[in-house]
Amino acid sequence: MINYKEIETKWQARWSSARIFEGEISDKPAYMVTAAWPYTNAPQHVGHLRTFGTTDVLARYMRMKGYNTLYPMAFHATGTPILAFAKRLKNNDQDLISELHMFHVPDDEIQKMTDPMYIASYFIDEIEKGMKKAGYSIDWRRKFVSVEPLFSKFVEWQFGILNEKGYIVKGKHPVGWCPNENNAVGMHDTKHDVEPEIDKETAIKFKIDGEDAYLLCTTYRPETIFGVTNVFVNSDVVYALCKVNDEPIPYYMSKATSQMLSYQLKIERISEVKGADLLQRMCLNPINGAKIPVLPGFFVKEDIGTGIVMSVPAHAPFDYVALEKLRSSGYSMPEIKPVKVLEVKKAGAAAEEPYVDMPALAYINLFSKGEKELDAALEEATKAEYKDESHFGVMIVEGYKGMGEMQAREKITADMVKACSAFEIYVIVNNPVFCRCGYRVTVKLVDNQWFINYGDHAWKDRAREAFMSMTILPEKSRKAFESAIDWIDLRATERAQGLGTKFPLNEDHIIESLSDSTIYMSFYTISYLVRSIPIENLKPAFFDYVFLKKGNIDEVSKATGISYETIKRCRESFSYWYPNTSRHSGPDLIFNHLTMYIFNHVAVFHKEYWPKQIVVNGSVLSEGEKMSKSLGNIVPLMDGMEKYGADPLRFVVVAGADLFSDSEFSAEAVRGVDERLEYLYDLARRIDEFESGELKHIDYWLYSKLNRKIRAVTQSIDKLELRGVSTLALYDSIIELKRYLARGGGNGLALRDYVTNVTMLLAPIVPHFSEELWEMLGNGPFVATERWPSADESMISDKIESEEELLDSVIGDSKQVLDLLRKKTGKEPAELVLIVADNWKTMLNNRLAREKNTGKVIKELNLEDEMFKGVDKDRVMKYVNQLLRKRNTLRIISTDQEEEFRLLNESKLYIESVLRCRPVIEKEGSAKSQRAALAMPQRPAIDART
């Protein structure tokens, strides 16, 4: 048994006292890795090993490759989550408390957590402990927190630059809003954590005939305005006549929605009426002036849109049915004829004959079969029709004829907005969404909102330029970045609430928490050097010099009061570490953080300090499921390491899957790794029992495998394809070692070389275990500072490996023969003759493999040739035919009969040990067996007898 806990403690202490992970400027080339900083409202669970562990693997690998490698860490506490956390604890939220208990947070600590800053500092300690225990090679001297004044100075400087460049702009923006708390509502603030989805709808004004008022309808399909036959209101709903945005003519909308819309329009209620009172009026279709009636619609909801809808019976199942209902109930109304505005150009669409003029009816019939509720059926029919029409619909009305529906929608909306007969409003699509406080979430159009304008063309071009020369791992996520860079546009950059740095253009607000985290990695290079400087001295001039080399040290020193020496050191540190960096994060951050990271770097820094590499990795599944609170399958990092040891856990989580795909954490997987580490450990322990001597065939085989492995692992780890590394370096190594020993290998020198190199290959992934092995093998002081092995190409031998494969296949074939013989005779086989094919067969094989034109080979065949001496001509031609049958897959064979013969002879003992039958090796030409003719190169004939 390996005592992981013991070796972890031992080596962590040694690393720390030798200070091998503290990055200082040296002659060596610099390399810096950074991982997305952890948020400080909970300790880490095993899933966090994925990003931080992978980053550590790269750091350790680059160190072994000869780079002076720095892995710093800091903590994120900006934004609202910590405030919300404190608030929930104040309210004695049991869910949260039980979650904290799961992480073994003691009750007296929980008591203190009503103070946001205490929350952060508590978890920072916990996270740091966990990371140290996991063995990350972090330089802890550089640690800082995103809400420190020290860091705020840096962020202020950054925003000064963004503002100077004109990237910060003001505008309006719709957000989910709780009218009760008067606050923006995101996914984490709603009941059941639903994201309030916001979409645009078109509000269309229908002038009431003979009255100075409009009915305001909302629709997702303004292009169907040509097919409007009437307007629906709900007779039981209260409607309000409202003055909107100080326009002279007021609008009717439901009272409920007038309340909701007041967060995006200026609304003044003048009077109220019952829906029933609006009936029987006529209004005018704004697109063509047609007079249409106002009718009662059973399905009209008071809290959706404006509570008034326009009716398009030809294309809307609900409208069609409502009108039918009215007609059959004998309601007095003018005759209504549906008007079709578009046709679906798609074979087999529901709206074919006989429904040419009534597509809606076609869809109703399609979905109303069975016992379905009417509403549900109409819902489905609407969805299907909407989908077909938006994909394949072609407009047939004058002015827009031939346009696709989507195109027409844009055009018609724009036209109507221009004519002041419509405007756009925002609505919550996934209605209703409730805030945690219980109130219905609505949309607020936030005014005076500051944005970072990532849509700036020149800026985008520079970001693209930087991106083009970056390495992206895995390469296949490159496309996602490309579309992210194209797509990113205005991004809100300040909020009313939360912890963080004050927003310079509005000191009442704070900088939004992703916006303050875009270039903080550069701060690592100086964070420990500026600790002693008084905050007020950290003026922009200082950062300007350190990061941009603006001005000269004397001036800056004078202007800021910071010493010449400190400024110089900071600048040197930055320019030493920052040119070569790798950034690590999860795929969910591609579309925000990582893209903003690129943009902000090109905005602030000189070209040589632009990002060089981004690594995106997947997440971790626990026993097949995504780790989540609700599933209760979160494994706290500390618990996991306590139970399994840091190294096996690192191995499973970090090397268990390739980048991008999720890795699976399970006890079963850990056990498999543990067993194999154990095997290496035991072997290392008794390595001195093996004597060294002259190298034999099997030793060369082991060396060949080893060097091939070194080459392959290096290639994989360069791309951080750690799954491949895990198979090659651990799993395959065990298989090879086992085979080597079974095959009679046991050369102390070869074994030691092999295990030593494998230890180095494993060192980045399982660092403590590797140090322990390293020491057991008599090496020192640290494998972590050793030079990464390089493959000795001269030791890689296809020939030796294929000979061993030949041996395996001979054994496999023989085994089947022997088994059949045993079964057939019921006796133990006494004799096993292996007959090696003559050289002429190899020659023929190789000629045919080389020459595509088989006819030519046969024509040139000279049976009088020396090599066919004494061979029956029919036998030759028979063999040629045999080869021709599979001529497309023939391969060149490089071993000749003599070598094959020798190999089998030398391996007799091994063959016997596996087959429990002593083999006799013969050559085809001199063999007496009738089966001799069956021999093929690399496939000896087998003759067994009892």
Add this chain to the structure above:
RNA sequence: GCAGGGGUGGCAGAGCCUGGCCAAAUGCGACGGGCUUAGGACCCGCUUCCUUUAGUGGAUGCAAGAGUUCAAAUCUCUUCCCCUGCACCA
């Protein structure tokens, strides 16, 4: 809807770029056997079908279909299905 990534044997997962030693690595599981007082661990074998009752033979096969090629899991096209993201939220 838009964008990105996928679909391989009981499961997980490589292979695909650079077509041919691919009936497809490796791990897990299942099954049979060995070891053991027993279990675990460990070791050996097996895990598409047919044929040959002495092996290296054949068929089918990598979501479905079509194509290119002497040859396709791998290249091209079409279809179906799954996952993730779509923002002001860390």
